[in-house]
Amino acid sequence: MCRSKAMGCFMSKCIKCGVRILDQTEVCPLCRCVVETEQGEAALAGRYPDIRLIDRKLELVGRIVLFISIVLGALAVVVNYLDQTGIWWSAIVVGGLAYLLLIMFFMIQNDHAGYRSKVMTGMAGGIAYLVLIDNVLGFKHWSLDYVVPAALVAFDILIVVFMFVNIRNWQSYLLFQIFMILCSGVCVILYCAGIIKNPFMSYVAFGSSWVLFLASFIIGGKRASNELKRRFHLM
Numbered sequence: 001m002c003r004s005k006a007m008g009c010f011m012s013k014c015i016k017c018g019v020r021i022l023d024q025t026e027v028c029p030l031c032r033c034v035v036e037t038e039q040g041e042a043a044l045a046g047r048y049p050d051i052r053l054i055d056r057k058l059e060l061v062g063r064i065v066l067f068i069s070i071v072l073g074a075l076a077v078v079v080n081y082l083d084q085t086g087i088w089w090s091a092i093v094v095g096g097l098a099y100l101l102l103i104m105f106f107m108i109q110n111d112h113a114g115y116r117s118k119v120m121t122g123m124a125g126g127i128a129y130l131v132l133i134d135n136v137l138g139f140k141h142w143s144l145d146y147v148v149p150a151a152l153v154a155f156d157i158l159i160v161v162f163m164f165v166n167i168r169n170w171q172s173y174l175l176f177q178i179f180m181i182l183c184s185g186v187c188v189i190l191y192c193a194g195i196i197k198n199p200f201m202s203y204v205a206f207g208s209s210w211v212l213f214l215a216s217f218i219i220g221g222k223r224a225s226n227e228l229k230r231r232f233h234l235m
Helices: 043-046 053-083 090-108 115-137 143-163 167-192 198-218 223-230
Strands: 008-013 035-039
Touching: 043 167, 053 090, 090 115, 115 143, 143 167, 167 198, 167 223, 198 223
Parallel strands: none
Antiparallel strands: 008 035
């Protein structure tokens, strides 16, 4: 039995939809119409499910994972400090836990972010984590020479996939293509500065980004040019 006002069982019913609502609310969550209150056995006949129940469970799991991650990260730092091996392997542990939290809170629980933002954010976080590993292990340049440029090429491939999936609005990905040109251009600049030692993958990434943009712009024709004018407020 449920308890509420005057020790009775109360439940609201939408006068428009006819659904019964378990939550304490004065308007229907479906049609926003005013609800009326039922009492007694009629309220037990059918119950509108608590729409926040699943969200509350996910929030609880997220808080538990966050607490466990903080404890494990702090423990790793303390053990690493007492161990004094000269390698801060605890940074790899903390970075991995941070990437796990990124995946959980942004990619799984964030319903407002689109699939493009989730995929690209996940890949960017993975790249940053690999660069961190390279730095902790003595910075052998493999992360910048190969991982980052290869990831940029993978981004270009993902953009092509997204364009075919969203074929009716493919021109909206032109801005992503320009962003990829800038990112791959940074890799070329890092080679010129002597930070990247092997430029092959950097040139591949830079070339693939330009080829993708030029193909989209030339083949897209007027739709592509209009999209760029709209994005950059050109007349």
